[in-house]
Amino acid sequence: MRRSTSSSTAKNNIYLVIGVIILITLFCCSLFVGKFPLSLSKILEGDELQTNIFWTLRFSRTLVGLLGGFSLGIAGFVYQTIFRNPLASPDIIGVSSGASAGAAFGILFFSGTVSVTLSSFGGALISVILAILFSRLDRSDRKSTIILAGIAVHSLAQTFLMILKTMADPEKELASIEYWIMGSLNGVNSHAISINLILCLVCLAVLFMMHRQTLLLSQDEAEARLLGVNVSKMRFVILIISTLVVSSVVSLTGLISFVGLLAPHISRRLTGDNTKKTMFFTGITGGIILLLADMLARSVAQTELPVSIFTSLIGAPFLVFLIFRRRDKI
């Protein structure tokens, strides 16, 4: 009996170690990929230009790629568990669109990174609340309701975004807004990221601490309630924290599609469970996807491409696959 425990634990540990090795390797490679060639020896020798580019641009960008992918993966893991739907992820239920619309609002009417992050969080929060409210209009308790509600919220956020774009100065704010919509790690620099990273790390730590509560929400409401879970309050708290994670990333990177959908499925497929270790592995997988996509975005064409092109290239077919393969659970 115990053999199966130790063998599955050992297997999952191997996946985790391999994942961490791939992530570290990609992190190191990402530091040296880009239009301006960096050389490790020159950085070590103290070349001012090289050192400056390394720390201000490349390191920050790579760090945001790693942490952004990690965070979107974890947010997807949490959304899929508490909405009990394999399609639930920040972009599918409209949270990312809401965060982008919020960020655009922040660009137009406020100034500074903190304001844009807060505005982005506001947009994400309104989206998640709207998605929940819309899904409650259908009392049938179908799992697909939250996805349909998410599509409606996504459309609303897009409409709001279009209105904001018509109000934006074409030479200044409109370009920034377009940047959010396309999603890229291009504009990330060391001055802008500290508050977002701290916020993101604190929220991630809380989500890991609340892993057991998250799993308890993966069952029927009455069942969870009779296991001592105050379902509405707990779901709301976990959603707020995971939404804060998404908005702290999206306010830096813009809309990045499908990482939150792909990462939990890949990691669960490999480990076959939803333990805290699998949750961590989901973050690692998300980090790998985003770092890889960002490296491709920087290197496959003469000009830099939006990172979502590459995440969507894998994500969109996978979404279609999920709809057909797991339609009973959607």
Next chain:
Amino acid sequence: MSLIKIENICAGYGEDNIIENISFDINAGEMVGILGANGSGKSTLEKAVCNVLTHDGNVTIDGLVIEELKVPRVANIISYIPQRSGIGIDISVLDVVMMGFNPKLGFLENPDQTMKKQALDVIERLGLADKSDSNFMQLSEGQKQLVIIARALVSDAKLLVMDEPESALDFSIRYKIMKILREWISCGSRSGLIILHDIMLALNNCDRLILLKDKNIIETVDLHNDSIENMETKLRMIYGDISLVKTTSKKGIDSYSMIYDSEGV
């Protein structure tokens, strides 16, 4: 001694009540079955007793009014076995069973080694020792139900509320599980409220049966004191033309059987 007092419960969905003014007591160590036709309000009554459905009236357990308690406190007193669990994620059997300890744990506290050992003991007792690390989602419906029963047993609540817990189980396992549930209820001065799919199982494992019809309790069958004729008369109010017979197995165990008397059936 009466452990649980259910007084004037009215409940339903929307504006119409499905059950009205339901009152009865459950004694310590007693298993009470709820019988009734489809739509008679059996599950509604159980949900009201568990306080997961808005209702009028009161449920008092060991002097505590359930409606006045917070969610975790209620879960410490009442344990629930649904007809089918709504768990929809890949999770190990052991982790599902350990969810039963949640009402006893602090917000960010995790189950300790003693709880883990206790969970493994219950899993073994229910015949799932080789499944403790298996994925819950890949078990048969019957095995899933056994895991949910194990989860209810580790919670150590005063009242065990069950909604057709045996409907997915094989014939032989049904009787084994009912024996385990009965023992669990008797040994710890606990009580059980159960809806059973199998009427024979109800007749042979409950102490009392509450018969629901037209939103109310129309009769109560005392399986220890009522005569067989009296029981038969009461059960006919729900099941129509039936006969109740008492049989003895080769090992000398007495049990009741219900036979449908109408022609052409």
